[in-house]
Amino acid sequence: MEYSTLGNSDLKLSAIAYGAFAIGGNMWGGNEQKDSIDAVKASIDNGVTTLDTAPFYGFGLSEEMIGKAIKGYDRSKIQLLTKFGLVWDGSNNGKGEFYFDSENAGKKVSVYKYASKANVIKEAEESLRRLGTDYIDLLQIHWPDNTTPIAETMEALGLLIQQGKIRAAGVSNYSVAQVMEARKTLDISSNQVSYSMLNRNIESDLVPYAKKNNVGVIAYSPMERGLLTGKYFKDGKLKENDHRNSYFQQFNLEKVNIFLDTIAPIADAKKATLSQLVLRWTNLQPAVTVVLAGTRNAAQAVANAQAMDINITQEEMQMIANALSKI
Known part of the structure; x- marks a missing residue:
């Protein structure tokens, strides 16, 4: 495993991080808690010491399972990344920005974006x-x-740093303009954004800005929620309550399938899976410090960690770029 410093912070993070969205269950069709905890432990045991979660993932369940999974490990060797600002329990008293309606334990809940100082x-x-x-x-x-x-949000984060409750502060899904505005108040360390072979929008603005200003980029959805594993094209049936049934429709699935068939020989030659090739490619992109990879079981966790053992030559990177240009 490789480790890199995140932006201007003193955090050394593993190049592959455990993404804990799916283990929360909501929107992903559910998962066995034992499998989820085993996946976290297998990740840590194989060098993936950075774990990324959020209160919204399973409405607190994901964070609780991460807490259970790390018991017995040296806390100083694990980096916990979490978030704030999505509220579903009505504690915002009608304030904030309505985001969408979801479901928790069979009941409808309204999710709001809310990042007041008190709420942070x-x-x-x-x-x-x-x-x-x-x-x-x-x-x-x-x-x-x-x-x-x-x-106001950045002031709250600054206070938490002063109190020693957080080591560093970052943002997620911020535009470059929003990052610049945030840095007027607090020198944030990172921006977590969606980035994949199929979604490279940040390359035109955030990547050059991040490189120039020492802001770490944490890439989520590098596998496009499993689409780039190729499994969907072999067994495309998803559970009825899986949000990916609609999510995948934004892509030209025929061209994506052709693309994956084109780059599969590169993975095969390295005795690697498509998933591992995609993760390593993402890790090698400019300004990307950390790549988030979700797993549902220990075997997937080990495979994700081993993606960092792959060497991709410049010639192979160009072959992938040529194939991408045809999607």
């Missing part, structure tokens, strides 16, 4: 409790809240 501090305390720790390595706003001044 409140959510941080709740995350500390669920994770069973006294500090968070990186705390990130989950989505921009257009009803709260960015400066």
Whole structure:
């Protein structure tokens, strides 16, 4: 495993991080808790020491399972990344920005983006409790809240740093303009954004900005929620409540399938899976410090960690780029 410093922070993060969205269950068709915890442990045991979660993932369940999974490990060797700013329990008292309706334990819940100073501090305390720790390595706003001044949110993060409750602060899904506004108040360390072979929008603005200003890029959805594994084209049936049934429709699936068939020989020659090739490719992109990879079981966790053992030559990178240009 490779480890890199995140932006201007003193955090050394594993190049592949465990992405804990799916183990929360909501929107993903569910998962066995034992399998999820085993996956976290297998990740850590194979060098993936960076774990990324959020209160919204399973409405607290994902953080709780991460907390259970890390018991018995040296906390100083694990980096916990979590978020704030998505509220579903009505504690925002109607404030904030309505995001969407979801379901929790069979009941409809309305999710709001809400990042007031008081809410940031409140959510941080709740995350500390669920994770069973006294500090968070990186705390990130989950989505921009257009009803709260960015400066107010950043002030709250700065206070949490001063109190020793978080080691560093970051943002997620921020535009370059929003990152610039945030940095007027607090020198944030990172921006977590969607980035994959099929979604390279950040290359035109965020990547050059991040490189110039020492802001780490944490890439999520590198596998496009499993589409780039190729499994969907072999067994495309998903559970009825799996959000990917609609998510995948944004892509030209025929061209994606052809693309995967084109690059498969590169993976085969390295005795690697498509997933491992895709993860390694993503890790090698400019400004990307960490690549998030979700897993549902221990075997997948080990495979993700082993992606960092793959060497991709410049010639092979160009072959992939040529194939991508045809999607």
